[in-house]
Amino acid sequence: MSTMHSGVGVRRAMQRLRYKTSEQRQVVNEMRQHAEELTASGRASAKAKHVIPPPLCFAEVAGEADLQRSFFPDGMLSGVGIGVSDTLDVREFRTRYGVDSQLLHQLPQHEFPFVSWLRRHGAQFVGKLVCRTPVTIGEASLLAADCPAAVAVSRGACNYAISSALMGPAAMTSPLHYDVAAFKPTSQSFATFTDNCGIGAPSMSVGITAARLDDIFYLWEVFTSAIQPTSFLSEEWKETNTGSSGKGGTEHEYQKNHSKTSHTNSTSSTSINNSHNNSSGSSSSSSSSSNNNSGGGGGSGSNSSSNNNNITNTNSGSGVKGLHYGDSSGMNGHGSSSGSSEEMYIRHIELSVGYPADWIDALCQERMVSADEFRRRILRLASTRNAMRKNEVLEVIPLTIDVDLEVVVQAIQTIALYELSQSFDRVFSPTTSSMRGVGGTTSQSGVLDELPDELVSAIFNGRTLTSLDYHRALRARDTVLRATEEQFRDIDLIVAPILSEPYVNSSMRSIAPLLPFALGGNPMVSVQLEPDFPVALIGELGRDTGLFEDCTTFLQFVRGTSPRWWRRKFMR
Known part of the structure; x- marks a missing residue:
């Protein structure tokens, strides 16, 4: 079993794996193999063996060659594996937005900023997490046990699952069926959704699921520069040399005392x-x-x-x-x-x-x-x-x-649907469509027929809203x-x-x-x-x-x- 998934948290594992490229590769490759089992092909293989197939969690998994190219041993996240929602762009990997239509599938030239930051600090992209709802419209309120982020983390396919949600807080339902932790930061902390993010909305939230709360806390400390490599390594040296005596005792000794x-x-x-x-x-x-x-x-x-x-x-x-x-x-x-x-x-x-x-x-x-x-x-x-x-x-x-909860529900729906319809109209405008190789706008015949009903309904409902409705919701x-x-x-x-x-x-x-x-x-x-x-x-x-x-x-x-x-x- 890998170092990362033998009961050791990310903070401690990063101290052990730092500068050890071969061990980092081994850990991430093991996660990639677990992720392969959670794809459509992995489920088919399980069925062929007459084994109950695991939930479908990954739409695409990075290949071994992809992982080999980007390793460096001295990052604060070197040896960490991440799964990313299929609504968030990752360079060199297709974005599907949770729909089957090729109309929305694209190979992005830009990357979601937080994903870029993770990779710059050594994290390895494992795969794209499937979206249970188109453009994650209802992803915030997934109550079923097959939540992709929670399953992927609990099965050791990644250390961090980066989720998105259009209506509500992303990732908050991850602990409903699994003993994991989830975090949604203050809005726009990780990144903002700009024109370079394809289909998205400024109000869309981003959340993180991990095996334990301290794993997310460590990531947040790295993100805010609250923890530095020099002090991080000196702490590891101190703990190693102190052993289980004195103030650096083990968990068993702490419970005993x-x-x-x-x-x-x-x-x-x-x-x-x-x-x-x-x-x-x-x-x-x-x-x-x-x-x-x-x-x-x-x-x-x-x-x-x-x-x-x-x-x-x-x-x-x-x-x-x-x-x-x-x-x-x-x-x-x-x-x-x-x-x-x-x-x-x-x-x-x-x-x-x-x-x-x-x-x-x-x-x-x-x-x-x-x-x-x-x-x-x-x-x-x-x-x-x-x-x-x-x-x-x-x-x-x-x-x-x-606070009137019904007013809150209406405000969230108004903001999300208005921004979603504006995003689609921008992406499928004549100028943008020609650049993307897509003809016409979303109002053209045949285009909306390729989209799921839930998404079509959301687009039309957003188009019925005016700028006045939108700003009224912002005031609410x-x-x-x-x-x-x-x-x-x-x-x-x-x-x-x-x-x-x-x-x-x-x-x-x-x-x-x-x-x-x-x-x-x-x-x-x-x-x-x-x-x-x-x-x-x-x-x-x-x-x-x-x-x-x-x-x-x-x-x-x-x-x-x-x-x-x-x-x-x-x-x-």
Whole structure:
């Protein structure tokens, strides 16, 4: 089994594979072979062997020659494999937009900018992911288990699946059936859809699916230059030479030590353990607050005699923002400088999380019963899996967001359909068509007959909209954005169920709790808390890095999991 898929995350694998070209080739070739099994020919081969065929995930897979040409060993993503939606252009590979008609198939001369960036940093293109809906019109609300991005990642065909969606947030439904993580950045963070992108719309979203949240966090750190090759290699050298002793201990040792701390009954024993491993509650609060650049200040935790995982339900104050990785002093031991040993145990709100109570009550009764049930499930996970310190509290509070979801649905449809029709008219205008070798416009006889009904209907519906309708929808978007951004004055992030009634595949209303944030362009992460409990974590507009930090802290509360490098920095 390859290094990448033997339980090792991308961050650690990149440290091991750097400058090792032969091993990088082997890893990517193994992914390419897995991708071949998920093509039409791979499915046919499985049927011939009387084996249940896997889902169709790839429309085209790169050949071995394609991979051999572009390898270089010293990139921060060298040895990483990527699958790309068939709506996004990749140079030298045909773009099909999810339709069978040759009319739309093209061999692009330009490449989607984010794909170019990935390849410049060493990532290898594995193949084009199929689109379940034409031009990914309904890709954001795929509820079936054969989601191409999720299947490709879970079967080891790529490390990152780059998805797109025209109506709604891309990739957010990936964790519905698979234990993977997905991320949609703040709108237009990765790239904008320009005239060089063929058929596309400015409102089209791009998302990433990966095996674990830290894999996406690593990619984001490379993208934002938050991690540099020199420090990256020195960290790997330090960990290798430290081994499993001291602060660089293994995950097994961390769980063992944490178990000791959690079950000790002696106050003196706890004090000794905390003097070496725990930080002062007040120091952690002040450091975490000072490292945060946006959102509300730190709120005060409850001092009641309830258990250490007590979740307050007040609306006063906001939680301390997530840990800032640029300064690791926030959770390190400060017992000797705190002035009083009692301050070590002062309870404080480490993370404040809100949930849209009204929307859950109205739209999720079949799965959640009520918003209070949604909160209780999070409370139960935090009480049974919590791996944070005992004085660190997770606050979960209900939110009332003054947004009409039906207005949101109409605005998303108006913006998407108008932009789609404009894009088609541009691509198939007489001037553009002659350059592409296509005759006439989309109104000519026979052209629309080659397109699927869903796409034809979308084009005609977009043509009935006026510029006034479009700008009215944009104003509605601004109103929704203001309403949602107000919520982040008192909380760090919003957690919401991904699905809602009517639970219909490719129905935008089936992901209604996510739509206001998709319209506003907020960054989102989706993960499984339990196999039947996938949720989306929504951050403040433009605060993508903060969202990753807060999500890591949240998962430490409700899943008891965090990357080893995170524990090494903050849990020692």
